[in-house]
Amino acid sequence: MSAPATPHPVTGFDEPWQAELFALTVALSEAGHFGWPDWTRAFGATLARHRAARELDGGADYHAAWLETLEVLLDRAGLARRDEAARMRERWAAAYLATPHGQPVRLGG
Amino acid sequence: MAPGKVVTPGAGLDKAPGAPHPALMPHDHSHDHPHSLLPSDPALRVKALESILTAKGLVDPAALGAIIETYQHKVGPQVGARVVARAWADAGFAAALLADADAALAAMGVSGRQGEHVVAVANTPQVHNMVVCTLCSCYPWPLLGIPPGWYKSDAYRARAVREPRAVLADFGVTLPEDQTVRVWDSTAEVRYLVVPMRPEGSAGLDEAALAALVTRDSMIGTGLPRRPGSAP
Numbered sequence: 135m136s137a138p139a140t141p142h143p144v145t146g147f148d149e150p151w152q153a154e155l156f157a158l159t160v161a162l163s164e165a166g167h168f169g170w171p172d173w174t175r176a177f178g179a180t181l182a183r184h185r186a187a188r189e190l191d192g193g194a195d196y197h198a199a200w201l202e203t204l205e206v207l208l209d210r211a212g213l214a215r216r217d218e219a220a221r222m223r224e225r226w227a228a229a230y231l232a233t234p235h236g237q238p239v240r241l242g243g
Numbered sequence: 244m245a246p247g248k249v250v251t252p253g254a255g256l257d258k259a260p261g262a263p264h265p266a267l268m269p270h271d272h273s274h275d276h277p278h279s280l281l282p283s284d285p286a287l288r289v290k291a292l293e294s295i296l297t298a299k300g301l302v303d304p305a306a307l308g309a310i311i312e313t314y315q316h317k318v319g320p321q322v323g324a325r326v327v328a329r330a331w332a333d334a335g336f337a338a339a340l341l342a343d344a345d346a347a348l349a350a351m352g353v354s355g356r357q358g359e360h361v362v363a364v365a366n367t368p369q370v371h372n373m374v375v376c377t378l379c380s381c382y383p384w385p386l387l388g389i390p391p392g393w394y395k396s397d398a399y400r401a402r403a404v405r406e407p408r409a410v411l412a413d414f415g416v417t418l419p420e421d422q423t424v425r426v427w428d429s430t431a432e433v434r435y436l437v438v439p440m441r442p443e444g445s446a447g448l449d450e451a452a453l454a455a456l457v458t459r460d461s462m463i464g465t466g467l468p469r470r471p472g473s474a475p
Contacts, residue, residue, distance in 0.1 A: 146315050146389065151286035156389075157310035158293055161302045170359070171431040178378035185397055192395030196380070201285050204292065214295040222291035226282075233279045241294065 152197045159204055168207060177203045319388035322353060323436060324457035326386060328450045330363075331441040341365055344436065348385075355385050355434075364427060365438040366464075371418050373411070373464030374427050374435045375403035381429035383436050387459060394463065404428070414465045437464040444471045 147153040163170050180203040184190055190199070208214040225241055233239045282290070296302045326348065330337035340347040344361040348354065355361065361383055364372040376382065377400050382390040393399050402410050407424045411417070418424065427435040439461040445453060448471065460466025 151289045153311045153315065154293060155289045157307040158302060160310050161306050165302065174379050174381060174431040181379055190397045192392040196395045198285060201288060208292065213301060214292055218295060219291045222295055223287045226287050226290045230279045230281045235277060235279055239279050
C-alpha cells in the first residue's frame with residue numbers, strides 16, 4: 135500500500151493492550167457473540183456509572199471502562215467466567231515472573 | 244441493560260504479584276529485571292480473556308492481528324479526506340454521498356464492520372454540522388479510524404450538545420452568528436461524516452491536493468479545512 139498522500143495524523147492506541155482489547159471486542163461481535171448495539175448499550179452504561187464517580191478524560195479511564203464492560207458481558211454469556219478469567223490472569227502473571235527477561239513469555243501448565 | 248455487579252478493575256487481582264520479587268534467577272546478571280517485566284493489570288486481564296477465548300475457539304488470533312493492523316496502519320482520517328475531496332471535486336458524487344452514503348462509499352471501496360450506516364451531512368453557509376456520541380464513542384471508524392481522546396471525554400460528550408459554540412471556540416473555531424450549529428448524536432447504527440465547505444482558493448486543485456486540506460476535525464465538525472498554502 136502506498137503511503138497516504140496527506141499528512142493526516144492517525145490516532146492509535148496509547149498501549150498495546152488497548153489495541154488488543156479493541157480487536158477482541160470487534161472480533162467477538164463480528165463472530166456473532168453480541169451485536170454492536172448491545173455492546174454500545176453495555177459500554178454506555180459502564181461509562182455512565184463511572185462518570186457518576188468522577189469525570190472521565192477519554193484516556194486510560196475510557197479503556198478501563200471498556201475492559202470492565204467486556205469482562206461483565208463475557209461472564210454473563212458464560213464465554214469467560216469471572217473466576218476463570220481471574221485464574222488465567224494469575225497464570226499469565228506467574229509466567230511473566232518465571233520467564234527470564236528477553237525471552238518469549240508462555241503460559242506454564 | 245442494568246448491570247448487576249460492578250467489576251472494579253483489578254479488584255483483588257493485583258495484590259499478589261507485587262513490586263519487588265525475590266531473585267528468581269539468582270545466577271542472572273545484575274540488571275533490575277532478571278525476569279520479564281510484569282505487564283500492567285489491565286494488560287494481564289486482556290491477555291487472560293484473549294487466551295480463554297482463543298482456547299475455546301471463539302476468536303481467531305490471526306483475525307485479531309488483522310483488526311489491529313487495519314486500525315493502526317490502514318484506516319484513518321486519510322480515508323475520509325479522500326471521500327470529502329471527491330465530493331468537492333465531483334458534484335455528482337457529492338449528491339450521491341449525501342443521498343445514500345453507504346452506497347457512495349461502497350462504490351469507493353469503503354465499508355463498515357458492524358453493519359452501521361454512514362450519514363454524510365454537508366456544511367453550508369447557513370448550517371455547520373458537528374458530531375458527538377453522547378452514549379459512548381460511536382464514530383465512523385472506516386472513514387476516520389480510532390477516535391481521538393477528546394472525542395471520548397465526558398467534557399466533549401456533555402458539552403457538544405449543551406454548548407456547541409463554546410466547544411467550537413475551544414477548538415479555535417468561531418462561526419458567523421447567523422450560521423446554525425447542528426449537532427448529530429452518533430449511535431451504534433448511524434455514524435455521521437461532516438462534509439466541510441470547500442475552502443476558498445482551492446479552485447483548480449486535484450483530488451489529492453484537496454484531500455490534503457481535509458483535516459480529521461473538519462470531518463467531525465470541530466474544525467475547518469485548511470486553506471491552500473497554509474501550514475499543515
